[in-house]
Amino acid sequence: MNAPLSSVEMIRKLVSFPTVSRESNLDLIDFVREYLKPYDADLRLTFDDDKRKANLFATLGPRKDGGIVLSGHTDVVPVQGQAWDTDPFTLAEADGKLYGRGTSDMKSFIAVALALLPEYVQRGLQSPLHLAFSYDEEVGCIGVGRMIKDLTAAGIRPQSCIVGEPTLMKPVIAHKGKKSYRATVRGLAAHSGYAPSGVNAVEAAAEAVAYLKRMARRHRDSGPYDRGFDVSHTTVHTGVFHGGTALNIVPHDCTFDFEFRYLPGDDPEKLFAEFKSYVEQTLEPEMRAVYKDAGFEIALMSQIPAMDNSPETAVVALVQGLSGQNETGKVSYGTEGSQFQAAGIPTVICGPGSIEQAHKPNEFVSLEQIGQSEMFLRGLLDKMCDQ
Helix, strand or coil, X not given: CCCCCCHHHHHHHHHCCCCXXXXXXXXXXXXXXXXXXXXXXXXXXXXXXXXXXXXXXXXXXXXXXXXXXXEEECCECCCCCCCCCCCCCCCEEEXXXXXXXXXXXXXXXXXXXXXXXXXXXXXCECCCEEEEEECCCXXXXXXXXXXXXXXXXXXXXXXXXXXXXXXXXXXEEEECEEXXXXXXXXXXXXXXXXXXXXECHHHHHHHHHHHHHHHHHHHHHHCCECCCECCCECEEEEEEXXXXXXXXXXXXXXXXXEEEEECCCCCXXXXXXXXXXXHHHHHHHHHHHHCCCCEEEEEEEEEECCEECCCCCHHHHHHHHHHCCCCCEEECCCCXXXXXXXXXXXXXXXXXXXXXXXXCCCCEEEHHHHHHHHHHHHHHHHHHECC
């Protein structure tokens, strides 16, 4: 049997793996596999196309239908360009806080679950406990889709799921959906002294981005609204823009990335269709009057479905009881919870740390939050094990 690790020691170990999404997570997955071996866990791995990344799904306790999934993603966002006061992949403790990349989003939840496993096994699980650790959540919740597809094919049917994203240990039952796109604009180069003979891809892209901004303002000012969300309306955002080579050259190409983060019930296809109609009916005719091959190509980059669980479900009541919270919340960021929900597994989001610390330099989680997470999972232990 493994020598027991405290939650803080386990967080320290997991943070030490630099599992930025563009890199492999296999060293972390191999560590978890070795850690689980003494606990008689059934392990399932699903890989990306290049076999550089893997999801791990583990089942402990009785092998039967049902049970609870504790879910977390193993990847983290990059640290380049951020002013960290400490090494982001070496856990630092100060003033009741643990600093390091992934402490809030979301290796601490995974670490607490792993650290408490010896207690679960010693007490004797009466229903299955599943651990679901995924890759590539930060770039579009990609890995979890393969994991869920594998579970469905294998006939594994958990009863419910808790996704440990940072919520300050408050139950969250809904989040927005997201669809992100890359627009590639093709123009026609020319000398800037003869600009009308060319097609300026940067200007066409800028007009398209300005239209997206008008859509964003309309949703901000006119809704629809759901006041349960911290940002109560659908948002439209452009985050990346590249184009042009020199000021005296009419730019022949440009790219920009944009996204819709939409409320449950709002239709992302309708949002995209509105934007595409503007491009096709207003921008492209003018561009093609000069150069017939000019225009836009818009490709879907990633998508995360919206999640909207009923507050009346059993898993919501369970998480409310374990967390000591009567209220439930809704958040504007996306999670893997919507994919578990879509697969017929009722899901709640609840984990240590604050989303306000995620993706920032000097990311941290408080020791108080770790303590609350331990209390939460020990309460779950009482529900799942022999008394």
